[in-house]
Amino acid sequence: MADMSVVLSGIKLENPVIPASGCFGYGAEFKDFYDLNILGSFSFKGTTKEPRFGNPTPRVAECTGGILNSIGLQNPGIEAVINEELPRIAAFFKKPVIANIGGFSVDEFVYCAERLDGVEQVGIIEVNISCPNLHKGGVNFGSDPKAAAEVTAAVRKATGKPIYIKLSPNVTSITEIAKACEDAGADGLSLINTLLGMRIDIKSRKPLLANKMGGLSGRAIFPVALRMVYEVRKAVKIPIIGMGGVASAEDVIEMMMAGASAVQIGAENLRNPFACKEIIEDLPRVMAELGIERLRDIIGVA
């Protein structure tokens, strides 16, 4: 029997496959497609202090091998997530869930982390720092090592749960940000978030997205994501959840060889709602082919 289990900050996952935030809602739609308990875990939609409608539509645009999105963190707000979504999740998902939080000020991140601290179902808090800091002229927390460290340290104080900082790839040196987060007390890192991109409708001569720019994800970004996971793995000691363009069992293995202890799958779920299930079912075959007995043995071997 192939051993697919991995461990993230003391939490044992049956396998490394985790649907990524924003591509799985709060699980309710997917539970009708397959039993979600086969997943390692799942990361729910980025949740903020207040409910958010997000950006104007069109908010999604197709690209070769991926999509651009400018959803703008639409979510029902932390109270509704704690009072409605998490109890609903408890009915169909028996494992610890990854709570993805977003914020536009350090206080907002802290607030959300404090509110989730007492929720037993939450295994890991994933802190999405690819958000503009409204107090500092809208510069993303994730693009400045000092701001990233400030959020990390503040969230660290707010909760006893493992915190994984989700890094933005839209930076000059991702390793510098990664180290700053590690030094500030992060238990792990999630990477990568989407790559800033744009499309123009050549007939109307206008950007396709109402927001003009958006984040690229999907198969097209896999080599970039893999490179960043590889670089960060060499720079820090804390575990990494790797993501970006993962679409097959082979991709999961490649991402783990680059240094990921677990792997998230985002946009692929949108084109194939059974993607995670199919990948989990295919992993033992690919492991056997490659002579891998324990998946965790390949973490960072490359």
Add this chain to the structure above:
Amino acid sequence: MKKALFKILSNEPIAKDVYKLVLEGDTGGITAPGQFVNIELEGFFLRRPISVCDWDDKGMTLIYKTVGKGTKCLSEKKSGTLDLLTGLGNGFDLSKCGKRPLLVGGGVGTPPLYGLCKRLVERGAASAVVLGFNTADDVFYEEEFRALGVKTLVATVDGSYGIGGLVTDAIKTLPVGFDSYCACGPEPMLRALCDTLKIKGQLSFEERMACGFGVCMGCSCKTKYGSKRICKDGPVLSSNEVIW
């Protein structure tokens, strides 16, 4: 929602740039007229959403216009199989149609009204259909609607076929007494209907979609009753909740 492979039985043009695609496969996921399917096309990251025109136990008919690379690619598939997510969206609510519903379709918004009309006729809800197109070359399915035994009017914007003008002009020629309406077509048409018809309506909307099954929040719109996802809570919204 069901994901299934469908066999292409035929895929032929029925009007200018408009194709009728007949598929065989498991239609068990479809529960209401006005729902849509999301079609996987090789070489395209996202699926393409197309309304179900009609369906039975063995298969379904889709009608689509070639407007870009995806629909062009689809029009070239004359055999083989297609991977579909079926039974997406809410569809029209037959129980809210009343006894004399008016059906209004604009351009390639017409197809889902056919499946709806068929089911209304089966329930004895005699209705009238108004179809709007830009020009004579665009017109399709007039005879198919008539064959259901329903009064069918066609309007063309340039007056080259049927009644000259918009669907709202054609509606003026009909006797009054409809108790509801169902419509699918361009947003300005839906808005004009909402403004002129004082009865309750069910309106089918379009929005850019990524998933089509309610998880990505790509297709959200604001309604009087909060935010809704066109792909999951729609595409059919009721006239009294729409914010124009």
